[in-house]
Amino acid sequence: MKKIATFDDWIDAFRAWQQDIGLRLPKYADYEFEAKYGDIRLAEIEYGDFRGQKKWERVTQIPQQQIRDALCNLIVYQGDTEFASVEQQRHLLETSPSDYDTDSVCRIMVEEMRHGWQMCHLLVSHFGETGKIEARKLLERRSWQNNRLLGSFNVDVDNWVDFFTYTEFVDRDGKFQLNMLSTSGFAPLARSMGPMLREEGFHLGTGHMGLQRIVKGGRVPPALLQKYVNKWLSTAYDLFGKDSSSSAEWFYVWGLKGRYDEAKHTQEPDKAHLNELSREMYREEAVKLLASISKLLPEGEAPLTAPDMKFHRSIGEFAGGTYSVTGEKLSPEEYESHIERVLPNESEKAFVRDLMKETGWIAPRTDVTVS
Secondary structure, X not given: OOOOOOHHXXXXXXXXXXXXXXXXXXXXXXXXXXXXXXXXXXXXXXXXXXXXXXXXXXXXXXXXXHHHHHHHHHHHHHHHHHHHHHHHHOOHHHHOOOHHHHHHHHHHHHHHHHXXXXXXXXXXXXXXXXXHHHHHHHOOOOHHHOOOOOHHHHOOOOOHXXXXXXXXXXXXXXXXXXXXXXXXXXXXXXXXXXXXXXXXXXXXXXXXXXXXXXXXHOOOOHHHHHHHHHHHHHHHHHOOOOOXXXXXXXXXXXXXXXXXXXXXXXXXXXXXXXXXHHHHHHHHHHHHHHHHHHOOOOOOOOOOXXXXXXXXXXXXXXXXXXXXXXXXXXOHHHHHHHHHHHOOOHHHHHHHHHHOOOOOOOOXXXXXXXX
């Protein structure tokens, strides 16, 4: 890609990225991408060492280079997830179960691209040459080359069961992350979050309703759907970062990233365990969602459950650990066999691929309501 000197140059690179990944969304060919900035809750920094000071409108107002670098890093990671998710989902149109689902996945991909556009607008507009380089690099990585920055965004979304589970749980992590950035002491980043969160709501609704429709359709065995839950929830746990994270602590101390629903917390945080707090809140929400979906299962079927937070982890205290889906420690040999039983295996993936070629495997949207 050519060197980026202005945001218009980045837009040219963005169009080239769309072509390179083979993305074709005819209905949205005329969609006007733009950076959207909303309101912020408070004009003052809300937590950390700079609490009570006016939020920073420009990077040059941030008092330390280390804080500026950390802020840039936060924006880069958020932008990387947005473009990666489009790469993961780009082939779903080939097996769309209905016109409604085609419209939904196209809208989601367009909105994810706009979120990436938003992050690159921040990088190019506020971070000088470093920001321009990072904005270009966001369009150079590829999820299928396994070089996206976070593990979940290098995992293939092979089919619509994957997609609905992904949007229910991985996009829900996105909701948490955007909420935590909405109180950032860097005002342009905080202002970016409102429009992004409103768009993210559709993605979450699509995922939850999609899982309800899968259950109502009755063609995906509940035990197999549980395996897809195990797959995506375990990788989503990683998205909250390492345990006892010094980075999360410094983000908070510097006023860059708060707790989820920061305004609702009445006590000072345990700053050494901010990621653990977010991850536990996230899992509690996932448990409630699974209970809601389980109400639609046939009588006598075991309810869908959230895997233990030690299961199948790639980062943090339990990374590489041989823990079962319910949290028991297994031997390496037991774990290898266990994984085959609790994650989708090759024959089950083939079954789902074949199912995608059929009609009526998923209930129509009109058969369910989001709860």
